[in-house]
Amino acid sequence: MADERTAEIAVSGAEDRAFGLAEPAGIGLLWAIALGALGTAWFFPLHLALAADILILALFALSLDLVLGFAGIVSLGHAAFFGTGAYVAGLLALAGWREPLSGLLAAGVVAGLLGLVASFLLLRGRDLSRLMVTLGLGMMLHEAANKAAWLTGGADGLQGIRIDPIAGLFAFDLFGRTAFFYSLSVTLLAVALLVRLATSPFGLALRAIRANALRARLLGIDVERHLVIAHGLGAGLAGIAGGLLAQTTQFVSLDVLAFQRSAEVLLVLLLGGAGNLWGAVVGAVVFKLAHETLASITVHYWTFWLGAMLVVLVLFASDGMTGLARQLAHRMRRRAGARRAPGS
Amino acid sequence: MSTALATEALARRFGGLVAVDEVTLRLRAGERAALIGPNGAGKTTLVNLLTGTIAPSSGRIFLEGRDVTALPAHRRARAGLVRTFQIRQLFDPLTPLEAVMLALLAARGRSLAPFRRLRREEALLEEARAVLRSVGLEGLRGEPTRTLPYGAQRLLELALALAGRPKVLLLDEPAAGVLREESREILQTIARLPRSVTVLLIEHDMDLVFRFAERILVMVQGRILADGSPREVAGDPRVRAAYLGGSIDVGG
Numbered sequence: 163m164a165d166e167r168t169a170e171i172a173v174s175g176a177e178d179r180a181f182g183l184a185e186p187a188g189i190g191l192l193w194a195i196a197l198g199a200l201g202t203a204w205f206f207p208l209h210l211a212l213a214a215d216i217l218i219l220a221l222f223a224l225s226l227d228l229v230l231g232f233a234g235i236v237s238l239g240h241a242a243f244f245g246t247g248a249y250v251a252g253l254l255a256l257a258g259w260r261e262p263l264s265g266l267l268a269a270g271v272v273a274g275l276l277g278l279v280a281s282f283l284l285l286r287g288r289d290l291s292r293l294m295v296t297l298g299l300g301m302m303l304h305e306a307a308n309k310a311a312w313l314t315g316g317a318d319g320l321q322g323i324r325i326d327p328i329a330g331l332f333a334f335d336l337f338g339r340t341a342f343f344y345s346l347s348v349t350l351l352a353v354a355l356l357v358r359l360a361t362s363p364f365g366l367a368l369r370a371i372r373a374n375a376l377r378a379r380l381l382g383i384d385v386e387r388h389l390v391i392a393h394g395l396g397a398g399l400a401g402i403a404g405g406l407l408a409q410t411t412q413f414v415s416l417d418v419l420a421f422q423r424s425a426e427v428l429l430v431l432l433l434g435g436a437g438n439l440w441g442a443v444v445g446a447v448v449f450k451l452a453h454e455t456l457a458s459i460t461v462h463y464w465t466f467w468l469g470a471m472l473v474v475l476v477l478f479a480s481d482g483m484t485g486l487a488r489q490l491a492h493r494m495r496r497r498a499g500a501r502r503a504p505g506s
Numbered sequence: 507m508s509t510a511l512a513t514e515a516l517a518r519r520f521g522g523l524v525a526v527d528e529v530t531l532r533l534r535a536g537e538r539a540a541l542i543g544p545n546g547a548g549k550t551t552l553v554n555l556l557t558g559t560i561a562p563s564s565g566r567i568f569l570e571g572r573d574v575t576a577l578p579a580h581r582r583a584r585a586g587l588v589r590t591f592q593i594r595q596l597f598d599p600l601t602p603l604e605a606v607m608l609a610l611l612a613a614r615g616r617s618l619a620p621f622r623r624l625r626r627e628e629a630l631l632e633e634a635r636a637v638l639r640s641v642g643l644e645g646l647r648g649e650p651t652r653t654l655p656y657g658a659q660r661l662l663e664l665a666l667a668l669a670g671r672p673k674v675l676l677l678d679e680p681a682a683g684v685l686r687e688e689s690r691e692i693l694q695t696i697a698r699l700p701r702s703v704t705v706l707l708i709e710h711d712m713d714l715v716f717r718f719a720e721r722i723l724v725m726v727q728g729r730i731l732a733d734g735s736p737r738e739v740a741g742d743p744r745v746r747a748a749y750l751g752g753s754i755d756v757g758g
Contacts, residue, residue: 358620358621358623359620359621361623361624361625362619362620362621362622362623362624363607363608363611363616363617363618363619363622363624363627364617364618364619364620365620365624366600366604366607366608366611366617366624367608367611367612367617367618369597369599369600369604370597370600370604370605370608373597373598373599373600374595374596374597374598376559376595377591377595377596377597377666378597378608378612379559379579379580379583380557380559380579380580380583380588380589381580381583381608381609381612381613381666381670382580382581382583382584382609382612382613382615382670383580383608383612383617384580384618385580387618388617388618391618391620395620
């Protein structure tokens with residue numbers, strides 16, 4: 163009886179490894195975010211604004227992970243959807259619609275629809291042309307928002323945004339406590355959704371398409387449809403991240419659409435490692451903390467260290483920090499296995 | 507006997523070059539046929555036309571009597587027209603279990619399900635394991651494809667095609683580059699296929715062709731030069747001429 167049980171467990175363990183992206187890893191990520199965030203709130207109650215910032219960047223990077231890490235669509239214009247979400251949430255609030263949850267949903271829906279439309283421009287061509295198309299779209303939207311000052315406030319941005327208490331209970335406070343818990347809840351929900359997606363047939367199909375689109379097509383997969391949906395979902399999540407920023411900081415400026423922001427989120431994802439969800443979160447934490455630390459020591463040299471980080475990353479850890487961690491774990495397991503082998 | 511796959515004056519021109527020149531052929535259901543011909547004869551182009559990766563210049567393609575000429579590649583695959591590749595066309599980061607699961611899902615048009623859980627698809631998982639068992643890859647099902655030995659990768663190639671529930675299977679040099687004993691294993695797997703599957707083998711290895719095929723089509727310069735039983739084809743002087751002085755010997 164006991165033997166049967168162990169056999170069963172051994173089989174399911176092998177099955178877990180047989181799925182490259184296992185559910186336990188995803189659930190672990192949910193716990194890591196929740197515990198990390200709550201720990202921060204407990205030990206550093208004066209840094210909740212920074213913590214909320216990190217969560218929003220993590221959410222933004224996760225949305226890019228869906229597009230780049232899973233669907234394999236290289237993008238240098240992902241801020242287009244982040245910014246769209248920010249402006250939608252901001253404009254709704256200024257127009258008198260101050261309920262936060264529906265405002266956030268609207269931000270996601272509008273950005274998602276824009277992402278669906280834009281994705282048809284990304285189906286043709288390979289990496290370089292996609293890079294150019296996304297870069298171009300981002301620049302166009304940025305300039306359009308600059309020119310449409312009657313709507314967006316132009317260079318002054320959207321000011322005087324007021325948001326109702328969440329669920330009528332939690333008002334946004336000066337210490338950023340509500341903003342923090344709001345960002346945390348939304349991020350956790352998004353991660354749960356992404357984990358579900360990553361371990362679904364759709365997630366598997368996206369990874370297959372990224373690895374070999376021709377073969378995926380000849381197995382009967384409608385490659386274009388999968389990519390369009392992935393890009394739409396990724397854009398929608400980016401819109402929610404942008405909406406979250408607008409609602410929690412109660413301000414929207416033109417730089418939500420800036421090229422800088424697209425480049426930054428790409429760097430964050432590559433720093434952490436693309437295609438495994440963990441990387442986006444790890445990247446966001448490391449990036450923001452490094453920024454805070456380095457900028458407080460040497461104000462002007464932040465971009466220098468940022469550049470250095472990028473070079474080191476590409477040369478020594480092309481799969482990002484999570485890739486590096488996996489390699490180390492693999493090597494240690496091999497060494498442990500080698501040590502055991504002579505005895506057995 | 508019913509027709510599984512047929513073409514009608516199928517042609518493809520690349521600029522001035524006629525790669526496939528008005529090919530009309532008919533494969534009966536359950537048939538074991540082989541397509542041979544010298545390099546550059548147009549065999550690969552013909553396969554690409556059949557599977558829909560390239561569009562024909564003219565002519566038509568029928569799968570079980572239905573005109574599929576305008577059907578996109580993924581719909582043809584789902585309809586049961588499945589191919590394997592001569593060169594490595596696998597999913598490097600996926601494990602064999604994942605890849606075969608994907609093939610099973612794709613064949614059923616069920617890959618677009620963002621909220622189902624892969625691990626809850628127990629019937630499909632069971633079927634995926636059975637497919638891997640049938641090609642002898644069950645023990646390697648959890649290893650990333652890129653780390654598999656070459657022979658195992660060829661078997662996985664075959665497993666992916668089998669998981670696609672093929673009605674017509676186009677095997678493009680399934681044993682290219684593998685060792686002798688592995689090639690035997692691959693041939694045995696192919697020979698075990700049920701008669702509900704029609705097989706067209708595209709192959710250079712004459713030994714393999716003559717052991718497997720009941721019918722041989724010889725393609726030269728974009729045309730079907732000869733079509734008949736192995737004995738007829740081997741005795742055909744035009745075929746011997748095409749292969750420069752008769753390097754074909756019957757029966758191995």
